[in-house]
Amino acid sequence: MSTTPKAVYARLSIMMFIQFAIWGSWAVLIAGHMAHLGFTGTEISYVFGTTAFGSLISPLIAGWVADRVMPNQTFTALCHFAGAPILYLAWQQTEFMPMWLAIFAYAMLYMPTIALTNAIAFHHSTDSRAFGNVRMWGTIGWIAIAWVMSYYLEVRAEQDPSGHYLGDCLIATTLLSIVMGIYCLTLPSTPPSRDDKHPYAFLEAFKLTQDRNFAVLLVVSFVVAIELPFYYNLTFLFLTEPETGVGLSASSANVAMSLGQIGEVALMLLLAPSIRRLGMRTTITLGILAWPVRYAIFAIGQPAWLVIAAQTLHGICFSLFFVGGMIAVERLSRRNIRASAQGLIVFATNGVGMLVGHFFSGRVHEYFALPSGGHDWSMIFLVPIAITIFAAIWFVARFSESEYTKVSEAIAEAEAEMG
Secondary structure (H helix, E strand, O other): OOOOHHHHHHHHHHHHHHHHHHHHHHHOHHHHHHHHOOOOHHHHHHHHHHHHHHHHHHHHHHHHHHHHOOOHHHHHHHHHHHHHHHHHHHHOOOOHHHHHHHHHHHHHHHHHHHHHHHHHHHHOOOOHHHHHHHHHHHHHHHHHHHHHHHHHHHHHHHHOOOOOOHHHHHHHHHHHHHHHHHHHOOOOOOOOOOOOOOOOHHHHHHHHHHOHHHHHHHHHHHHHHHHHHHHHOOHHHHHHOOOOOOOOOHHHHHHHHHHHHHHHHHHHHHHHHHHHHHOHHHHHHHHHHHHHHHHHHHHHOOOHHHHHHHHHHHHHHHHHHHHHHHHHHHHHOOHHHHHHHHHHHHHHHHHHHHHHHHHHHHHHHHHOEOOOOOEOHHHHHHHHHHHHHHHHHHHHHHOOHHHHHHHHHHHHHHHHHHO
8 A cells, every 4th residue: 555554544544533433423313302392201312322223233234334345435335425415405304204214314324334344444543542533533533523512502502592593403414424424535545355255244253152261252332222312312301400310401411421522532542451461341332331430420420510520531431341342342353344343233233232231221311300390310320221231230340351362363464474
């Protein structure tokens, strides 16, 4: 490759920046937008659940396309171009079913690009441990768009205090999707691997579950993902709900939630040293345990500054668990099915696990609604505390560090010999 490594990492970092700026532009604010439109808690969770359906259905097919049919960056560009007009259509909706259908169609296009951009980054990284540094720019992209949108909301609130502009997040996402589609076409080529005898790469990724550590990682990813909607779907509502919640403004709540991504940046830089010195099992376990600590602070609910500061724990949760898990998957899978292996993890987390979590969190949110208005947030957040503590205990008991090291080194040596 004629491009220098530094130039490649810069291009991959920009890719991650835009990829997660797209998601961050709407993932938080749309909850408030739907609440303003009068959607029930269950309806809000169903709209969020479309991303889980997208993760269930599309990444496996997308992984097959990327591994066998066309270059990753080309397919990723097509997904983003197709998603832009659908987002604009979603911006125009005020009823539940049309909104659900539009977001569902978009999710089918966006969710596979998460696994595909991961695969692109891994393919062009000389050291898988450097992936954390590239992925960090996705987090910075999420932070940047959160602050831009918060500033936008503040300005619009000053211009028209009675107006409602949370839905404009979908317009921002539309524009970013077009930018991402164009940028993907400039990325270094990540060609499909056509030399394997099996035509369906994602079926081979399922075979990786024969390795106990891969199977354990897949199962614990599913369990942990069940609690994620309690954060992504409900935290904005918790922070903005008067009296029973924290009572922040929409723009302030959006900035407060971005503190979680700031924590990600710091922890992403420490991910490689953590894996090297503590090992993969300890690193992932620490990531899991940060969740019950954060939810415990949410359950207490005061003082407000502590609740806001607890958002930074998201950095430990995400970086050590999810990004650490991505690296583990990359090291436990052969080069020619890595795109599908990453897709399989997305299937377990953003797919099956979060689908269960979306429906479950919506029901819990409605169950603990108070007759006088608001919600019993202490009881709501006790549920994800129990889930994550169980996940941590089970993972420590089942994941073997020595076996992981043995298998990952064997794969690395075999591929080094093959060139």
